[in-house]
Amino acid sequence: MINGTVPLPHGITARPARANDRDFLAKMYRDNRDDLRMASADTDYIENLIDMQLQAQNGGYGEQFPNAIYLILEKNGTRIGRITLDIGPVELRLVDLDFIKKAQGKGFGSSILLWLMKAAAQTKKPLLVPARRDDFSMAKFLTKYGFVEDETMSDDVYARMNWFPTADEIAGLTEIKPRPAVHGSV
Template identity: 30%
Template sequence: MLGSRGKIDFRIITDQDKGFLFDVYASTREWEFQYTSWPKAERQLFLKSQYEAQDKTYKMRYLGAIYRIIQLDGVDIGRLILDRQDQQLLIIDFAILPQYQGRGIGSDILKSLINEAYGGKVPVRLHVNQNNTSAIQFYSRHGFKKTGVNGLHFAMEWKGDFSAREF
């Protein structure tokens, strides 16, 4: 995918990517520690256990999911986990490192996923932490609506107009 910000690619995740994937995961949780006094070592241990639990849960729950590293001009900048199902396109995880956010990269990728879903006449669904206001705003700007609450997460959905059109 060639965006206005550079060449966006996706590559298969390998065992050598574990450290990078942990860094991406940790960057998505950084906002949670703004008001804590946890020492860095304790935070790292906590995040490591949370990352491993999440990874195990995803692999057990989403057997058909695809896992990809997002690259910009050959540099690893994030991860995308999708589950393409007959009735929906489920974004399980979509994260870009903070230093690459705000450049439209995430928007380019999300628009591509929305186009894919529109072509297949299926909604795009995801869950986002209720306290992650920047992610909620990001998805809302792209037409996602809150459809429910699941624990600490909002369920969100983009749904196109799939009704027949007259010409």
């Protein structure tokens, strides 16, 4: 469990989500669903669909990831995003990472992924990350750093990507940087 705040790269901090963060999280989710708004359908239908997906996400994460921790990302005291992590006995799983539009495209996501890779190496666990199939920059980043798709866990929307730390990364002898994928278990 995380108490207080955790320092992350780029001066970002993470803290546990609180009840008074619900409106912020809902607004960020709605604001970031441009993919659905591009559909050729009635505006009210699309907005209702977004609301239903938000409700399903809120309920589904708790059932699917009972050990998940929900963190709010802040920069200079202002909420800029969220991260949901499932810390399992065998793996560390990034369930969700999202930023407000103003904080997107600044390298925050990449630096947080590197931070998670370091945490996975320190705990001697693989890191699992969902990558939307239409997010080519995420796929490029993950592939560059040695992630491989687990097709048994993937679907049409998400590629479930796995990263296994090397023995040198676990021992802290090697910096985590781009490298070919390593298969296997830790």
